[in-house]
Amino acid sequence: MSRASSAASLFAALGDETRLQLLHRLSSGGPGSIARLSEKSKVTRQAITKHLEVLADAGLVHSARQGRESIWALDPARLAEAHQALDQISAQWDVALERLRQFVEK
Amino acid sequence: MTTDRIEKEILLRAPRARVWKALTTASEFGAWFGVKLESEFSPGARVKGQLTFKPYEHIIFDFIVDRIEPEHFFSYRWHPYALDPKVDYSSETPTLVEFRLEAVPEGTRLTVIESGFDRIPVGRRAEAFRANAGGWAEQLNNIARHVTSQ
Numbered sequence: 417m418s419r420a421s422s423a424a425s426l427f428a429a430l431g432d433e434t435r436l437q438l439l440h441r442l443s444s445g446g447p448g449s450i451a452r453l454s455e456k457s458k459v460t461r462q463a464i465t466k467h468l469e470v471l472a473d474a475g476l477v478h479s480a481r482q483g484r485e486s487i488w489a490l491d492p493a494r495l496a497e498a499h500q501a502l503d504q505i506s507a508q509w510d511v512a513l514e515r516l517r518q519f520v521e522k
Numbered sequence: 523m524t525t526d527r528i529e530k531e532i533l534l535r536a537p538r539a540r541v542w543k544a545l546t547t548a549s550e551f552g553a554w555f556g557v558k559l560e561s562e563f564s565p566g567a568r569v570k571g572q573l574t575f576k577p578y579e580h581i582i583f584d585f586i587v588d589r590i591e592p593e594h595f596f597s598y599r600w601h602p603y604a605l606d607p608k609v610d611y612s613s614e615t616p617t618l619v620e621f622r623l624e625a626v627p628e629g630t631r632l633t634v635i636e637s638g639f640d641r642i643p644v645g646r647r648a649e650a651f652r653a654n655a656g657g658w659a660e661q662l663n664n665i666a667r668h669v670t671s672q
Binding site: 436513517 | 525528530532534535536540541544545550553554555556602632634636639640
């Protein structure tokens with residue numbers, strides 16, 4: 417997979433509220449089963465499973481079999497890559513604000 | 523772990539009125555941001571102009587002014603990394619940029635929040651991601667050179 421299409425699947429995976437909530441749960445609560453991840457969720461277990469599979473395809477999560485159920489966990493390296501795009505815009509702001517500082521403090 | 527927003531805070535050793543003027547006067551905004559703006563700011567107004575730093579002098583930069591609350595709050599909407607003249611970005615959901623000013627004993631605390639990145643189309647985020655991954659360090663150098671040569 418090329419870098420660009422790889423990034424496209426990454427952002428497609430992130431562009432959904434349920435999937436972002438799943439990532440948030442895995443991030444704050446650690447690895448979990450489908451049963452735990454669908455607690456207090458308006459979405460069915462089947463839908464949660466589908467969303468997790470999209471996240472897995474993008475490399476954001478992975479699952480491991482534990483007895484009769486799968487335990488899903490976050491893959492932080494891939495998420496860091498998504499943040500990299502924001503980091504670049506963030507750096508752009510740092511430069512612009514430093515110029516503003518020089519402008520108003522002179 | 524948000525991918526939707528960027529938040530910056532900077533302490534400026536200048537009075538709040540001075541910072542306000544630098545943010546909301548077209549010529550002053552243009553001077554530090556690097557753009558030659560064609561009109562002043564008012565709520566709802568579209569402000570545009572040509573970028574003045576390399577390698578983007580051919581790019582028309584524009585934003586829509588959102589709110590102006592004198593010396594406290596200024597916001598606008600724009601299309602981030604809209605740097606390809608062949609692409610029409612107008613159908614995309616813009617991000618919102620907010621400036622908040624607070625007077626403190628040392629001067630002015632300025633907070634900048636840019637939000638709405640998660641609504642940018644997947645394809646273009648990918649494109650921007652790819653373009654930025656290789657080229658951003660070089661762009662920073664260009665800007666730094668420009669600033670120090672002024």
